[in-house]
Structures are given as structure tokens and as C-alpha cells.
Amino acid sequence: MLLVACQQTDAAESAAVQPGKALYDQHCAACHGTQGAGDGPAAVWLFPKPRNFSAGLYKIQSTPAGTLPSDEDLYRSIRGGLGGSSMPAFDYLSEEELRSVVGYVKHLTAVVGPNGERVNRFAEASAGGTVGVPITIPPEPPLTFDSITRGQEVYAQLQCNSCHGETGAGDGPSASTLKDSLGVVIHPRDFNTDLFRGGSTGQDLYTRIAVGLGGTPMVAYPDEVLNPTDRWALVHYIQSLRRKDVEVGDMLASEGALTVARVKGDPPLNPVDPAWERVESVRVPLNPLWPEPYPITGMAVKALHNGKMLAVLLQWRDEIADGAPVRVEDFQDAAALQFSLTDQAPFLGMGDPQNPVNVWQWKAGWQQDADGERPDVQLAYPSMHVDTYQEPELHGLYRTAETAGNLLASTRMRSPVEDANATGFGTMTSQSPSAQNVGGKGIWRDGFWSVLFYRELKSGDPRDVRLTPGESTFVAFAIWNGAQRDRNGRKVFSHWHRLTLNP
Numbered sequence: 176m177l178l179v180a181c182q183q184t185d186a187a188e189s190a191a192v193q194p195g196k197a198l199y200d201q202h203c204a205a206c207h208g209t210q211g212a213g214d215g216p217a218a219v220w221l222f223p224k225p226r227n228f229s230a231g232l233y234k235i236q237s238t239p240a241g242t243l244p245s246d247e248d249l250y251r252s253i254r255g256g257l258g259g260s261s262m263p264a265f266d267y268l269s270e271e272e273l274r275s276v277v278g279y280v281k282h283l284t285a286v287v288g289p290n291g292e293r294v295n296r297f298a299e300a301s302a303g304g305t306v307g308v309p310i311t312i313p314p315e316p317p318l319t320f321d322s323i324t325r326g327q328e329v330y331a332q333l334q335c336n337s338c339h340g341e342t343g344a345g346d347g348p349s350a351s352t353l354k355d356s357l358g359v360v361i362h363p364r365d366f367n368t369d370l371f372r373g374g375s376t377g378q379d380l381y382t383r384i385a386v387g388l389g390g391t392p393m394v395a396y397p398d399e400v401l402n403p404t405d406r407w408a409l410v411h412y413i414q415s416l417r418r419k420d421v422e423v424g425d426m427l428a429s430e431g432a433l434t435v436a437r438v439k440g441d442p443p444l445n446p447v448d449p450a451w452e453r454v455e456s457v458r459v460p461l462n463p464l465w466p467e468p469y470p471i472t473g474m475a476v477k478a479l480h481n482g483k484m485l486a487v488l489l490q491w492r493d494e495i496a497d498g499a500p501v502r503v504e505d506f507q508d509a510a511a512l513q514f515s516l517t518d519q520a521p522f523l524g525m526g527d528p529q530n531p532v533n534v535w536q537w538k539a540g541w542q543q544d545a546d547g548e549r550p551d552v553q554l555a556y557p558s559m560h561v562d563t564y565q566e567p568e569l570h571g572l573y574r575t576a577e578t579a580g581n582l583l584a585s586t587r588m589r590s591p592v593e594d595a596n597a598t599g600f601g602t603m604t605s606q607s608p609s610a611q612n613v614g615g616k617g618i619w620r621d622g623f624w625s626v627l628f629y630r631e632l633k634s635g636d637p638r639d640v641r642l643t644p645g646e647s648t649f650v651a652f653a654i655w656n657g658a659q660r661d662r663n664g665r666k667v668f669s670h671w672h673r674l675t676l677n678p
């Protein structure tokens with residue numbers, strides 16, 4: 176075991192944590208900071224903020240409130256991510272890599288003691304014998320109408336509704352007053368979505384209620400105030416509050432590997448071609464970088480290739496289609512795929528200097544341009560006073576970005592998809608017009624977007640992702656919802672998946 180012996184010298188300790196440190200620096204430091212203080216450069220974009228490890232306070236643990244989490248708890252949080260927050264799932268790291276990163280997180284869980292010495296909280300706890308032992312969870316009783324009704328009673332008795340609200344929407348009378356232990360605003364969980372930090376199984380929820388979420392107003396409800404039977408009843412009640420329409424489950428998507436079937440003919444290049452109905456879809460969970468009242472929690476992904484062309488179809492539920500912004504307060508729907516250009520999983524926030532990414536971005540406004548349907552301000556808001564230059568011959572004069580050849584500003588794009596590269600947050604650079612080789616089309620219908628991306632497998636451009644039958648590449652997805660005022664870093668995103676092209 177790493178780090179348990181207090182007498183271990185700093186040097187020996189540093190050697191033991193080296194492999195974990197390298198992984199941490201690559202995958203975690205941008206958010207959590209190199210010293211684990213929760214202050215990485217990406218942290219300003221995020222809410223809630225990344226955990227400050229040195230505080231020794233964790234939200235997700237199977238051990239009693241006030242004790243440290245077990246290695247298994249940290250392992251699970253890192254492997255599975257914290258649902259509904261920007262803490263991604265790292266299930267593409269190997270077991271060994273995950274174990275070493277757990278060791279490094281424990282190493283960072285340290286404070287400076289009274290004499291300037293470094294006190295590791297985990298080492299301290301094991302020396303003092305106060306390491307938490309996981310609580311016992313009795314077997315789940317059958318889910319019955321009675322247990323849900325009992326859960327509803329207990330929910331009212333213990334005043335869960337004061338924070339979580341009558342319908343579990345996270346809007347109880349105290350909801351707007353809550354702060355965490357660092358004084359940062361925190362929202363009670365919305366039980367209508369299926370997004371839980373520590374997982375949504377009965378056992379997960381049972382544990383969260385029993386031990387609380389460290390450092391938050393969600394306190395523990397131990398056996399003295401809540402007996403195990405009633406705690407299970409509460410779990411059943413909470414699960415019953417899930418809004419049935421939040422899932423893409425009704426699109427019959429299942430979670431699994433993104434394997435691209437090889438077909439003989441051409442893959443359909445129309446996103447609503449009935450041929451796509453016969454292609455199996457994979458559900459990709461999405462997490463918000465910023466809390467949203469109705470986040471898009473997942474999308475369905477389908478893909479085909481024929482040895483020459485790859486086509487990837489993304490489908491997600493969005494009640495309102497938001498096209499090109501016509502007023503400053505308007506935001507548009509958009510979607511992007513990012514691919515690793517190396518055989519590593521780069522830093523999730525658009526790659527890192529060692530691991531650049533290739534980004535394919537689609538925007539609803541570019542789609543309108545491609546379809547010749549871009550609304551002008553007068554059409555969209557007929558009664559609004561406008562002061563833009565509507566005459567086409569004046570565009571060149573007054574649209575300086577477009578005149579300068581800026582692809583983003585252009586209203587004459589060939590494809591609604593932009594082919595770009597990045598090496599980290601805020602570094603996205605569009606490829607030159609002649610290097611643009613990704614096609615696409617998005618169609619909004621009946622409350623769903625279907626957006627197709629396609630590219631020829633062959634490309635001589637080293638900035639283009641290599642697509643080779645029989646090989647796999649890392650891919651991650653992002654969606655911007657205009658109705659939620661999403662733009663730039665404000666979006667929902669997936670973690671890295673492996674996209675494998677069948678030989």
C-alpha cells in the first residue's frame with residue numbers, strides 16, 4: 176500500500192507515487208490543479224468546482240460521515256465520474272493506472288501541520304486507526320406500492336422536501352440558500368433527472384442517505400434518525416420521482432462499445448434516411464460543465480463505414496431547435512466530435528499540447544446557411560428595429576471577419592461542419608478552407624436533433640484523425656443547447672470512448 180507509513184521518507188514516497196503523478200498531470204491537473212487544490216486553469220469554466228483534495232472532504236464514500244473514503248470509493252468515483260458534474264468517467268484507464276491515480280489523489284490529500292510538516296490525512300487516519308469501514312447495507316426489500324408510499328411519508332417527516340422540493344425537482348423553500356463548506360452556492364439534487372454523483376442504483380442511494388455528501392448541506396441520516404427499512408423506502412420513493420422522458424432510452428439505445436459496422440454500399444448521408452433505423456445505437460451519457468435546469472443527459476450514436484467513408488449519426492432530445500443567433504441574447508444548437516490524434520486519451524478539454532485533437536463541429540446556424548434558410552433579423556423579429564446591413568453587396572464592406580476569410584463568420588460555407596484542431600481549452604483553430612473535408616447535415620424533427628457527420632477515410636492531412644478499418648481511435652462528444660444559452664465552454668460533454676471501425 177502506498178503512503179500508509181508515516182515514517183516513509185519524502186523521497187521514497189515521491190518514487191512510489193510517480194506513475195500516478197504522471198497520469199494525474201495529464202488527465203486531472205487542468206481541473207484539480209497540480210497540487211490538488213481544485214484550482215487548475217480549467218476550474219474557472221466549471222460549476223461545481225473541482226474537488227480540493229487537501230481538504231480531505233469527499234462527497235462519495237461508503238464509509239461513515241466524517242471518515243475518509245475507502246480506496247474502492249475513490250476508484251469508483253474516478254472510474255465512473257460524478258454524474259451531473261464535469262468530473263468525467265475515466266473508464267478507459269486500465270485498472271493498474273486507476274489504482275496508481277487513486278494513490279496519487281490520497282498523496283495530495285494533505286495539509287501543512289503546525290510545524291510546517293506535511294500531514295497526509297490518509298496516513299494520519301491509518302496511524303490513528305480511524306480509517307472508515309464501509310457501512311452495512313441490508314438486502315433491498317421488494318419494490319412495492321407500499322414501500323413507495325412509506326418513502327413519501329418519511330420524505331415529508333424528515334423534511335427532505337425543504338431542500339429537494341415536493342416533487343423532488345430540487346426546488347424546495349431552502350434550495351436557494353444553500354452553500355457548501357467552502358461557502359460556494361450548491362443546488363440540491365433534482366430527483367426528476369437520473370443524474371446522481373454517486374450512481375443511481377438502490378445501494379448507491381441508500382449509502383448517500385446514510386452517510387451524506389461530505390462538505391455539503393446534504394447531511395447523513397444514520398440509523399439513529401432513520402431505520403434501514405425506512406431508508407430503503409426513501410430510496411424507492413426517490414427512484415419513483417425520475418421523469419420518464421429524460422432518457423434517450425425511448426430511442427432504444429443501450430450503453431456499450433462504439434463499434435462501426437462495415438457495409439457494402441454507401442452509408443446513408445441523410446440523417447433521417449430510414450436505413451439508419453436498422454443500425455444499432457449506443458447511448459453516450461453527457462454531463463454538464465455548468466448546472467442546467469434540464470440538461471441533455473445523453474444521446475444515441477450510430478455509425479457505419481464502407482471502407483471508404485465513415486458516417487456518424489448523433490441523435491438527442493431537444494424540445495426547441497435553435498438556429499443561427501439573430502440577436503445577441505440568442506444562442507444556437509451545436510454538436511461536436513473530438514478525436515485524439517495520438518493513441519492516447521488526451522486531456523478532455525480539447526486535448527493538450529502532447530495530444531492534439533481533431534474537432535468536427537456542427538452548428539444549427541451553419542446548417543441554415545447550407546440549406547439557404549438563414550433568417551435575417553427582420554424575418555425572425557419583424558417588429559424589431561434593425562440596424563444591420565441587409566444589402567448583399569455591402570456584406571463585404573461591413574463584415575470584416577468574413578472579408579478576411581474567417582470561416583466562422585462566413586455565410587457561404589460549403590459544409591455545416593467545421594474541421595478544426597485544438598491543443599487545449601480555447602485553442603481551437605479552423606483548418607484552411609481547402610483542408611475542410613468533413614461533411615454533415617442536421618435535421619430537427621419531433622423534438623429530436625439528428626445530426627450526421629461524414630468523412631472519407633483517406634486523408635493525407637496529419638491534422639485529420641486517422642480512420643483505418645480494424646483500428647480504433649478515441650472520440651468524445653459535446654452538445655450545446657441554445658435554449659439553455661450554451662456557448663463556448665458551456666455545454667454538455669461525454670468522456671472518451673473508443674470508436675472502432677470493423678475490418
Ligand code: HEC
Pocket residue numbers: 198199202203204205206207217221222223224225226232233234235236249252253257260261262263265276277280372523524
Ligand atoms: C473537466 C474537469 C475535471 C477533470 C479533468 C477531472 N476532474 Fe475530478 N472532479 C471535477 C469536479 C468538478 C469535481 C467535483 C464534482 C462535485 O463536487 O460534484 C471532481 C471531483 C473529483 C473527486 C472527488 C470525489 C468525491 O467523492 O468527492 C475525485 C477523487 C476526483 N475528482 C479525481 C479526479 C482524478 C483522479 C482525475 C483525473 C484522472 C480527475 N478527477 C479529473 C472535475 C474534473
Ligand code: HEC
Pocket residue numbers: 234330333334335336337338339349353361362363364370371372373374380383384388391392393394396409413
Ligand atoms: C439542507 C438541505 C437538504 C436536505 C434537508 C436534504 N438534502 Fe439531499 N441534498 C442536498 C444537496 C445540496 C445535495 C447535493 C449535494 C451535491 O451536489 O454535492 C443533496 C443530494 C442528495 C442526493 C444525491 C446523491 C448523489 O449521489 O448525487 C440524495 C439521494 C439526497 N440528497 C437525498 C436526500 C434525502 C432522502 C433527504 C431527506 C432524508 C435529503 N436529501 C435531505 C440538500 C439537502
